[in-house]
Amino acid sequence: MTVKEVFQFIGISLIPIAVTILLYYGFEHIEKRGKKDINKLPKFLRTEKGRYWFRQIFTGLILGGFSIGLYFIGVEVKDYITGSSDLKIGISTFFPVLAGFIFGWPSAVTTTVIATIFRMCTPSFLRWPTVIACILGGGFSAAASHWFLDDKRSHWFNAFLGGLFVEALNLLFLFLFNLSSISDAFKTIRQFDIVCLLCNACCAAITCLIIQIQKKEKVIVNIKKDKTIGTRVQAWLLVICFLSLGLSTTSAYIVSFSDAHDNSVSMLNHNTYDIHNDFLLMRSQTSPTKCTERHIVSESGYCLVLTADDKDTTLEGTTESGTEKFTFHGKNKIVGIPKNVTEKYNRQMHDSFKFDDGKTIDQMPLSYATDDFKTSTFNFFYENVWGESCLIAYTKERLPSSLGSDANFYCLTIIPSDEIYISAGISFRVDLYVLILVFIILFALIDILISKSILKNIQIMDTSLEKIMEGDLNEEIKLVGTYKEFHTLSDNMNLTVGALKNYAAEVEHRMEAELKVARDIQVGLLPTYFPVEKEYNLYALMNTAKEVGGDFYDYIKMNNGRILILNADVSGKGVPAAMFMVRAKTLFKSLSSTLTDLGEIVSKANDELCQENDSGMFVTAWLGIFNPETGELDYINAGHTVPLIKREGKFQVFPNKHRIALAALPGTKYEVESTYLEPGDELLLYTDGVTEANNEKGKMFGIDKLINTANKSNYFNAKQLLTEISDKIAKFTNGVEQFDDITMLLLRYTGNKELNPENTLTLIAKPISTSVAVNYVESVLASRELNQKFIARISIVIDELFANVAYYAYPKGKEKDVTVTVDTRDDLLKIRLIDSGIPFDPTAKENPDVTATIDERKRGGLGIFIVKNTMDEVRYEYKNFQNILYLNKKINPEDKINKNE
């Protein structure tokens, strides 16, 4: 092929690229339209399946059609087999490849069928090999598209290999189908085979590349960045394949060509030697000599006749066309055999012979053979003779001087390079095609093995292991393929995971069992027997969370007959919290056996808990000591939830000061607050597990719901109320796992004795009665051996409050009763002032500013202020249309009459 023809061929190759790309984007457009408004498409294109098959068949038909069309515009080359020079070489066999690599296997099959049928009708020796190559190539690309590419568009590199493969197959069949005239077939094929191979491969690659670039896909893999096994293996495999291909073809080329060369040189030398001998024989005879026949018409085609003098020499020899006579002219001349002979069988030249480039033998790099022929070396060179490259062997003869001449002349034998190298060339070509096929198959197979089985399985394993790592021990690794190793691996991995699962379950089971024991011990420490006394009863309830927590409650009967109740929550969870809880609980128990003051007990407990508390735990607690006789209640809230108190039949928040949690700050002095429980009052302690119990929406139970639940309940004992609250919480959380212990304690104060009616005085609420009331209270207190000072203080209180009622409770002239009750039992002074006047809470009055100067002083508030200062507790209630004032004061020893005085 000339350069022009090569370009012509490349030009033709652009046609399938253009056609394929046009088709591809045409169908892209249809897809887009389909997405936009499917109803605008023809009916058969409205389903995805319809569009797929239309695309496949349509592209198959179009590409098949082009495959036919391109046959007629191929580049013309010489056909050595038939001798014609209009053999058309195109790339029609290539269309099935494009169809398969760009569109899919049905398209490839369609194209193949069309191309094959057409090819069967074409003449030329290319027909059958092309048909077979078409079928195999189309089949190959369809199969590759379906199995190797998973019906996806190919990467340009795969398309390159595919194109190479199909063309190599085609060329190989060209040889195989023309074994009888293999040298002519070779001469024909070598004109176009390399161009065809490269054009086919590049054409496929470029088509894919254009689409890939337009789609902004990854075109070149950066092996340094892409560290996947697949890419690495592919890259190395490619390098190895190309190296092997290069090495084996190069070495085959070198070996076979140098062998052919050596054989030819040695054959020529033999011939030259034979001729030399003939020449000597001829020269030894004086008369004109007839050369031996074989030297002229040798079948192997190497012959030479020489004359040494200027006489004409006539030779007679046999050619295929019969016996011919040749005449040699001139001295020292080698006379050429007429062209009609040499063309086919013989070559001969003398020193006037001119090579194709115009050089004569003298101008060629020849050297004299110095000695006798037997010892002289033969020389050779390549030169163009009669339009083709030939290998020429020669020796320079020197005529013996006895012959009367010192003339020298050359003896040459010649053979065309084609004839030397034809078999080497054929075997090299065939080798090349076969190696291309083998390496591409090898590449594809290894790639398939690695990416389809090994990598896919690794990926499956990776995905499964990730799930397992995330804790899904039920994940089963299911590897694909029939490889025994993978099956063993997946079986073993599944077994391992199974074992792990069992082990985890076992550990969890054991942990659970141990935690349950810990839980049981912890819960066992809490009192489960609850006292029901005349004056009070209490009940506590704890719903433990799955994880061991640090909630606890306790009640302790102290030596002085008082009851310590507590409800606490240790920070954190698990065994440490449980152990800290035990520590705290034991501490309170032991401290309350020796100490009586709550403040002291709590402060001491705090100091103890602060020691050796490296883990920084703390305890929130609500502790109270109450006197069942009197209802007096001392309490401390150390960072705990605010309890509820039931007064006047309603649960409400019991406001108390928040102190710092226990074990948080050593040396803290906990101040005691106190109140008095009236008969019928109840106190509900609870931990944050109650109010912070949350449902599936993350909403918390909250204190309002707790108050509502408690107030709506018609409970008749403590246990019932707590159970009801607990049920309500369970209903609220609706199965959401409980994260914190839920602990509640209810103290119901029933009171043991009614106030002594003997100490009750009912008067009409008139200012004039004030002194009567005061006198009455004084007389009661005096009878209780209380000293004057104490009585005076209480008298002020009565004076203030009674006057208050007398002036304000009733409208003038409509005054009604006011009742004063005094009780001093158990060293507690309890005074009740009850009237049925208009509701009025004197305790709500703002305290006066006692630092104000005389001129800033305002009227009012002084009286109730004095009362509040005197009494321990002043509480107002409006109940049953009655204003009730509860006045409580502890009677200390110094308040009594000192009998020693």
Add this chain to the structure above:
Amino acid sequence: MKINKKVNGEKTTIALEGRLDTGTSPELEVVLNAITPTSKDLTLDFAKLEYVSSAGLRVLLTAQKNMNAHNGKMAIVNANDVVREVFDVTGFASFIKIN
């Protein structure tokens, strides 16, 4: 309550006996209202007074104000603990002199 009034020159001494409370304060008020606008030196002897309630305090406050109006001297003497306590608690001790 008994109110004993002694006048010695410019100096007036009023001794109270009993309780100074809601019922008795108006009596004292009447007595003091007569004296305080003019008296230069008033002494209230609480030796026999049991206690003072807020009504009493009000009367004393008015008296002190009246005395202050013409720079008269007023003092309480012989008050018991309970009375002192009330004066302290209410802050009256800061403007009524208690000896």
